[in-house]
Amino acid sequence: MPTPAPPFPSRHPSVIHAALAGGQQVCLRRITPADEGLMREGIARMSPQSRYLRFFSGMKAPPDWVIERLLDVDGDTHLAWGAIASDHAPGERPRCQGIAIGAVHAFRREDDPDCAEFSVAVLDDWHSRGVGRLLTATLLLEAQAEGIATFHVDTLAENRGAIEFTRALGGTAGTGDGYSRSFTLEVGEALTRLREECQPEGLRAVFAAFAA
Numbered sequence: 001m002p003t004p005a006p007p008f009p010s011r012h013p014s015v016i017h018a019a020l021a022g023g024q025q026v027c028l029r030r031i032t033p034a035d036e037g038l039m040r041e042g043i044a045r046m047s048p049q050s051r052y053l054r055f056f057s058g059m060k061a062p063p064d065w066v067i068e069r070l071l072d073v074d075g076d077t078h079l080a081w082g083a084i085a086s087d088h089a090p091g092e093r094p095r096c097q098g099i100a101i102g103a104v105h106a107f108r109r110e111d112d113p114d115c116a117e118f119s120v121a122v123l124d125d126w127h128s129r130g131v132g133r134l135l136t137a138t139l140l141l142e143a144q145a146e147g148i149a150t151f152h153v154d155t156l157a158e159n160r161g162a163i164e165f166t167r168a169l170g171g172t173a174g175t176g177d178g179y180s181r182s183f184t185l186e187v188g189e190a191l192t193r194l195r196e197e198c199q200p201e202g203l204r205a206v207f208a209a210f211a212a
Contacts (some may be wrong), residue, residue: 012141015030018134018201018203020130026086027096030081035082039067039070040067044061046123050121054121076108076146077108078105083134100123102126102132104135104136114149115149115151116151119153120132136169142210153185154182155183170189
């Protein structure tokens with residue numbers, strides 16, 4: 001599918017081409033309302049467990065209002081990027097065509113514009129390959145440029161992967177009720193840690209895109 005134009009003016013990159021550690025090419029681009037089909041397909045392809053951990057529900061399809069909220073990206077109160085496993089052959093010009101494999105969102109809080117609710121989801125077959133790190137780095141860089149200083153992260157207490165990832169980025173634990181856990185993530189600190197790590201290799205492309 002062609003790369004849709006961003007629905008709002010932006011001084012930031014709208015498309016980033018990067019690679020995972022194994023060489024798989026990945027296209028990172030802003031989510032737009034035109035991505036409804038890709039989003040619904042991606043959610044349907046997640047395992048029931050992954051949908052439960054992401055949406056706190058195992059239903060195969062979230063309610064329409066959830067989909068509409070995820071697609072309503074304005075570059076200010078809602079930042080969102082998707083990752084596509086590019087299908088271009090070696091030597092060809094990179095393109096944003098292929099399988100949608102992940103998405104990341106930040107919703108700015110009305111009562112605290114310097115803080116945003118953060119979430120990331122990656123399809124099961126692409127876990128532990130660095131997709132989440134690429135998406136998170138992209139969102140953190142845009143959030144920092146837009147004046148967002150902290151992310152608030154809510155996750156189920158049983159979601160060990162999300163908790164370990166958040167802590168690895170410097171997240172500090174807040175209150176919890178035994179069912180869910182809350183964390184505060186400083187955007188600047190998280191970016192510093194990702195810069196030092198530079199794994200997968202594609203992180204360099206993400207940082208370079210925002211430095212241009």
